[in-house]
Amino acid sequence: MTERRPSTWRLAGRLAWYRPGLLLLSLVFFVAASSSMVLIGWLLQQIFTTLGGGAAAGFDGLGLIAVLAAVEVTRIAASWAGVLRTLYWERLRGLLRLNLLRAQLASGGPGAGSLPSSTGEAVSRFRDDVDDFLYLCEMTVFVAGELLFAVGAITIMLSIDPLMTIAVLLPLAAMVFTTRSVSNRIRDRRVAYRRASGAVAGLLGEMFGAVLAVKTAQAGGGILGRLAELNERRSRAGLRDQLATDLLDTFNRLTVDLSVGLVLLLAVPAMHSGRFTVGDLALFAGYAAALVAMPRYVGRLIAGHRRAGVAVDRMTALLPAGSPAALVTHRPLFDAEPPPAPYLRAPGPLRSLQVRGLTAVHPGSGRGVHDVDLTLTAGTLTVITGPAGAGKTTLLRALLGLLPGQAGELFWNGEPVADRAAFLVPPRSAYVPQVPRLFSEPLRDNLLLGSEDAAGLDGVVRSAVFDDDLAAMPDGLDTAVGTRGVRLSGGQVQRVAIARALVRRPDLLVLDDVSSAMDVHTERQLWDRLLTRSDRALLVVSNRPATIARADQVVRLDHGRAHPGRERLAA
């Protein structure tokens, strides 16, 4: 990414300003809680000074204790109201996720982001990177409150005894440096431990997921040996992680005690001369214990800012290029939005679709398709065939605008199409990938995907050769298909996905190797039913002779280049 994005702080600020009233109110409570902490330390000093026979500010011991109780009540009330903040952060998380999802699911147009390489990757950005970014907001407010306390505490200590104040702060300053170097190491070890844990869970998942292969090949012994190895690695990483965290904690506690020890030493002559009271001692000990966490919080804030920067980069990669601000766009969280105005005007029903010089290359492997020309006509079946890795799927996805950075031109009835992704959607086109994904909703929702057109369902179910299957389901269209459709067979999932594509009556139907899990009968029925309409063009990837035999046009792909096959292969 070459262009400069707004700074992480700026984006965080923009996000936090989502509901300013709520934000400011929760800050007020936070300030109240912090300042009562300062006040409580000071009151303790007054109480012990009074008891020690010193002069105190207008109250006797019992009166001071009553004031202390009142301040405690204030602090507790302010802490309780802090729940506002927690709820506010939860909403901001939701807003970030909503913005990301909108960019991910937009079919082309200015709001469409690019798709990540894997789903797991994308989910981790929705979960972990959103959390990392919010952590910066939370930590900033938290550290601001702690700083407020620190300033108050240090001012009071300086007014009592500047030298002893320095004695308390010096070990704390040392903490700043150690914390920074140690916390880097802690993070590395934490990462190593997470990775080692992930490896164990990953192996268990593969072992149970591939249980058929493991059992039939009698591979249990080998794989359990590997498990023992990964277990051992994880326990070592876990120990190192634990030790690092423990040592930092120990260091913190030692620093407090060292500060208190120093104060005690310096207090010996001062107490003899009466300049330093028991109350002062209590105050220094109390503030030292509260201040010790300060360097750690600041360290966390700095690290949090760094992490949030990485998170922003990773999240903006899911957004349309050059618009990182779209990440923090303010919008209502729950209101259904009006459907966007049609981004492109419809140029009439399909007569012909021309593809010229289509090129799409995977950045890593250099594999892809090069300079493919293709013409599709309404009422015909075009089959793309070729060996594994020839670029068949890439060709379809590039054509539909699902891959970034492709070259080539597209003409619908002779008119150029600028934004393929936005243009090739229902009712102009629909797509069924090689391994279609169903969602956990009932069958009806899976077919309609929000379309209002429920009347034509019977017809499309029949066209997709799913009518017999549906008739055998007691709950019909209300049948639960299970998580991602697991309750259906592979062939059924493919046919449901075809029906889903047909619901929106597309002019162009793009099918990627959909007959792979169908038997010959079903496959034949499918082509019989799909090829009845003369206003629809079919673009299909397949290597099955029965499909190729039905084609009006065959395109043979090899190493990403097209070799036109015989037209009208079947008699």
Next chain:
Amino acid sequence: MADGLVAVLARGRLARILGMAALLVVSAAIPLVGPQLMRVFIDEAAAGRPVTLLVAVAGGYVAVSFVQQTLRVLVTSASTHLTWAATNELREKVARHILGLDLSFHERHSPGELIERADGDVTALTSFASSFLVQFVGSAVTLLGVLVVVFVEDWRVGLGLAGFVVVAGVTIGRVRHSAVPMAVERRAASAALFGELEERLGGAEELRANAGGAFAIRRFQRALERLIRVSRRASLASRTNWVVTLTVFAAGGVASLLAGTLLFQAGSISLGTVYLLFRYTDLLRGPLEAISDQLPKAQEALAGVSRVRQVLAERSAVPDDGRATLPPGPLSVELDGVRFAYTPDTDVLGGLSLTVEPGTVLGVVGRTGSGKTTVTRLLLRLLDPTDGAVRIAGTDVRHVRLADLRKRVALVTQDVQLFAASLRDNLTLFGAHRADDDEMVAVLRDLGLGDWYRALPDGLDTVLGPGGAGASAGEAQLVAFARVFLRDPGLVVLDEATSRMDPVSEARIERAVTMLLVGRTAIVIAHRLGTLDRADRILVLERGRIAEHGPRQALADDAGSLFAGLLAAAAGGVR
């Protein structure tokens, strides 16, 4: 309760556990010393004692802190060490057990669920076992120590403090519990939100290309609304609990100051002792919270224990108690009245009888659900027949040792399973089958994977699978074939093994399969009938019964046979 499991965890570790406990008691008592030194300092300074004594007290304060922290690190490392050793042992035991269970168990439980048993529950149990020891015992020692010391100091204050401990303990214990259901509800709502996100993002291309985005966003908003609603309840509850704890200790602090002040003014105690009491009240907070923290964790861990025990109590429906072994060379197969049903009244296979002579190839065709795959599972004893018998080389497979059966019978399915591990581990299945590097490379070359292999950055050590080097579906299938080549099976079962393959890969494998089948018996299931050209006989299955069975050539020549009809349909010429 957790009898057997606790024994597993503790076995061979008793001495270390006891040593750690001793260390723990000492380290839990030390925090009591610091406030005592402070008191001495305050009282002696007020009395105007010599500087050297006060300096010694200040030094002692730092020294005690040092000892305390060192011990703390020692105790936690020791307990962590112990925990990991025990966790790993239990995890391996559970994983081994699950792997040994039959296929019907695995069909009932998703891999995610089983990971939760073997990893999640086991980790929860052992981390509880270790933290319980350290937290609970340590806290109890500190708590008792404070009470005893204060009683010795002044019995009235001691009594008051004991009362405070009881009230605080009961209050904290009660409120901590109350937030748990809300937290569980929140976790569930959050899991639902991410489950949905995962689904939609996985189907992002389809949603985009089929204009389903608006639908998915509306559903997401609904899930989000629910999460935020549930979160509000959960946050309020947990915040309230925290505030209650805060209140209890603030009240305790104020009360101890009040009591100290009154006793001091009555001349019963010194100013240093007032400070001591105040600090000790504060010191109780950690232990009390730690103890009440352990209670919900204990419940969670016990629930995990019962789930793990349930899994360990499962017995495989395919017991491995056979003693017979299979002879070398090609193996005959005989199905004798084989019936199979998951539930009593729905037969998947209904009384199948047929014989496959050694060294011949049987082709099996039939529609989805005709029972083809079930036959393969019976041959490998992933399931046992409900009635009848499966015999290989004349021996009922139930009498053959499982290890021997699965060594001599090889299965390749449509779902290729590559592990996220090195190519070598993928070929030998983590060393389950020995083969030297040259042998592996030769097999890859024979299968036409030579170019692919040479392009791998680290040769046999290249990590495959998700996040590793890529293999197309065809290449992955060829790797699965290579696994079989590296063994020496007498019976090869191919279940739709080539249906995902393109013509070029299929041609590559054709020659290899021909080589593989020389001198071996084979059962080949295929949708693509071209794959069956090498079959000697053909079996057509329909709804778990034999619809047709005979020599391939004879069936192909008989225009009225089912098989000839299928051949014609596949060629696309005849409707």
